Amino acid sequence: xxxxxxxxxxxxxxxxxxxxxxxxxxxxxxxxxxxxxxxxxxxxxxxxxxxxxxxxxxxxxxxxxxxxxxxxxxxxxxxxxxxxxxxxxxxxxxxxxxxxxxxxxxxxxxxxxxxxxxxxxxxxxxxxxxxxxxxxxxxxxxxxxxxxxxxxxxxxxxxxxxxxxxxxxxxxxxxxxxxxxxxxxxxxxxxxxxxxxxxxxxxxxxxxxxxxxxxxxxxxxxxxxxxxxxxxxxxxxxxxxxxxxxxxxxxxxxxxxxxxxxxxxxxxxxxxxxxxxxxxxxxxxxxxxxxxxxxxxxxxxxxxxxxxxxxxxxxxxxxxxxxxxxxxxxxxxxxxxxxxxxxxxxxxxxxxxxxxxxxxxxxxxxxxxxxxxxxx
Numbered sequence: 001x002x003x004x005x006x007x008x009x010x011x012x013x014x015x016x017x018x019x020x021x022x023x024x025x026x027x028x029x030x031x032x033x034x035x036x037x038x039x040x041x042x043x044x045x046x047x048x049x050x051x052x053x054x055x056x057x058x059x060x061x062x063x064x065x066x067x068x069x070x071x072x073x074x075x076x077x078x079x080x081x082x083x084x085x086x087x088x089x090x091x092x093x094x095x096x097x098x099x100x101x102x103x104x105x106x107x108x109x110x111x112x113x114x115x116x117x118x119x120x121x122x123x124x125x126x127x128x129x130x131x132x133x134x135x136x137x138x139x140x141x142x143x144x145x146x147x148x149x150x151x152x153x154x155x156x157x158x159x160x161x162x163x164x165x166x167x168x169x170x171x172x173x174x175x176x177x178x179x180x181x182x183x184x185x186x187x188x189x190x191x192x193x194x195x196x197x198x199x200x201x202x203x204x205x206x207x208x209x210x211x212x213x214x215x216x217x218x219x220x221x222x223x224x225x226x227x228x229x230x231x232x233x234x235x236x237x238x239x240x241x242x243x244x245x246x247x248x249x250x251x252x253x254x255x256x257x258x259x260x261x262x263x264x265x266x267x268x269x270x271x272x273x274x275x276x277x278x279x280x281x282x283x284x285x286x287x288x289x290x291x292x293x294x295x296x297x298x299x300x301x302x303x304x305x306x307x308x309x310x311x312x313x314x315x316x317x318x319x320x321x322x323x324x325x326x327x328x329x330x331x332x333x334x335x336x337x338x339x340x341x342x343x344x345x346x347x348x349x350x351x352x353x354x355x356x357x358x359x360x361x362x363x364x365x366x367x368x369x370x371x372x373x374x375x376x
Contacts, residue, residue, distance in 0.1 A: 015061045016062060017040075017042075017065070018043070022042070026067050034372070034374075036194070058092060058093065064103050078116050082117075093137075102138045103138065105128050145184050145206055146158055148161065148184075151341075152186075158183075164244060164245045167245070178211050179211060180211075183208075185244075187299065229273040230273070232275040246340075247340075251324050255334050279360065280362065286356065292356075293376075294373065297338065299340060300371070301361040304335065308355040311328055311346050312326070314346075314347070318342065344376060
């Protein structure tokens, strides 16, 4: 499996250590750190905890982000698990000669609400806060609401994931309890944990929405995207929902073949219909055997359409080895949308110049390009 950190670090002063790195929020946090050019080391807690390995990772590092937690299981499993994880980290920190100066805890807005989960998260925060105070370290308690985002686990992580999977499968979800949710995209949560977004922005980044409203928004997205059209993504929350929905679309359904309207004058092809928001179109020519791309986006929506020539468009989910490829040709123009957090590229495999049309959902800003170099 590809891993930008490779469980090594070149500069302790910039290294972040993560617990829970293989979970949903952990994966998104690793992606955010990787996009920022920061190393990330993963350590395990619970039954897989190893004190020596954890101490080695934490010694001299810049920051610890404690994400690992238990939110499913029996009452004892939830309560004991969250407290155990915090104690394992606390005991290790107290043994270090040079502990990380910053301790960040991925807490929950449910902390202290009287439930077993809420009380155990509050107790874990107390353990870590006390340890940080004793050692003279900075402690940041990040209280996160319901999270959603790309590649969440349906029927487990959040209702958003479940709704997306059911809609992709052609089923209509049912709303059993139409309560209000506070939703936060996982990349925004990662920014809060890594410090690239201040905690004062947390309420502005989150969205309060009824379950029925969430379902209707996702249904509208699914309906519009079913034929390759892009919904109105001018609202960042809707854009994040759209990118989340797209992550559940099967690989084989990522390509949209266009109708060729031909007559004696030539051929006309419609490649894009966007229902609102800023956007930018461009085109490129690419010589034979030349590759473009080799980057990924955290939030930006990007569409490739080959107009002339032959190409292979390839993509890979971050931190994985599997590469998905699409062979496309100007003889039958086909649009491929690049998934967020997937490095992608386009290679001219023909003998002639390749002509490609590109579309993005925003005006390009060189100060905030949302384009991270990464080979497929």
